[in-house]
Amino acid sequence: MAAPELISPRSSRVAAARRLAKRNFRGKERLFLAEGPQAVREAAGHVSGGVPTLTELFATPEAAERYADIIGAARDAGARIHLADETVIADISTTVTPQGLVGVCRFLDSPFDDIVGARPRLVAVLAHVRDPGNAGTVLRCADAAGADAVVLTDASVDLYNPKAVRASVGSHFHLPVAVGVPVDQAVRALKGAGVRVLAADGAGEDDLDDELDAGTMGGPTAWIFGNEAWGLPEETRALADAVVRVPIHGKAESLNLATAAAVCLYASARAQRAGGAR
Secondary structure, eight states: OOOOOOOOOHHHHHHHHEEEESSSHHHTTEEEEEESHHHHHHHTEEEEEEEEOOOOOOEEEEHHTHHHHHHHHHHHOOOOOOOOOHHHHHHHOSSSSSEEEEEEEEEOOOOHHHHHTTTTTTTEEEOSSOOHHHHHHHHHHHHHTTTTEEEEESSSOOOOOOOHHHTTGGGGSSSSEEEEHHHHHHHHHHHHHTTTTEEETOOOOOOEEEEEEEETTTSOOOEEEEEETBOOOOOHHTTEEEEOOOOSSOOOOOOHHHHHHHHHHHHHHHHHTSSOOO
C-alpha cells in the first residue's frame, strides 16, 4: 500500500480536527482527540458495537516510522492515515510538546442502564467534578483498581476534554463510562442493583479503616467523589448508605480528589478479592 502524502495545513481535515479542541464541536460531531502513542495505540485496538473507535490518525513522518506498529494497527482498523509536518500536529494538538501522533476517535460513553444491568461490583461516581485532569486521573485509578464502570453526573466536566483524555492515559478505552446522569438517579439505580453506595468525604462519620476492619466492604460498592473545592453537598451525602473519610495519620490537612479516589477504590478492590463481606 502506498504511503500517504503529507497533508496540507489548509486541508479541511486539519481544520475539522482542530475544532475538536472545543466542547461544542466535540458534542456536535461526537468525536474527540487522543494524543500520544499510548492513547492512540489503545484507540486503534478499540471497537464499540462492532465499529472501530479510531477514525483518523495524523502523524509526523518521524512518528510514523518510530511507531510503525501503531500506524499498522490504525490502518487495519480502517482509520484514514495522514502524514503531517510538526506545525500541523502542533496546530491540532492541545499539548505544549506534541508527540507526533493525534487520533480522531468516536465517542465512547455507554448507556447508564447498560452499566447497571451488568450488575457491577465496583463503580466510581464523579459528582460535580470540574477539573478535567482530576476526572481523567480518577478514571485511570478506577481502571487500575479493576472497577467495572465510571459514572460522571450531569454537573461534571466533559469526559472528552483533552486534559481528561491525557490524564486517563488510555483508560478511556478500557471500561464503560456513562455521562450526564443526575446523581440522585445514579444512586437510586445502583442501590436497586444491590450496590452499596459510599460517599467519600474528609468529614465523613465513618472511617475507611474501620469499614475494612468490620468486613463491610466486600460486596458490590459504588464510591461517590465530589467537587475538588467544596466536596459533596449535604443532599448528595444524604443519598449514600455511609459517608466515609480516608484517615489522615500524619500532619497533612487533606488528600486531593484523585489520591483519595485511588485509596478508596483500592480498599474496595482488596476487600472484594479477599472474599466478600463477612
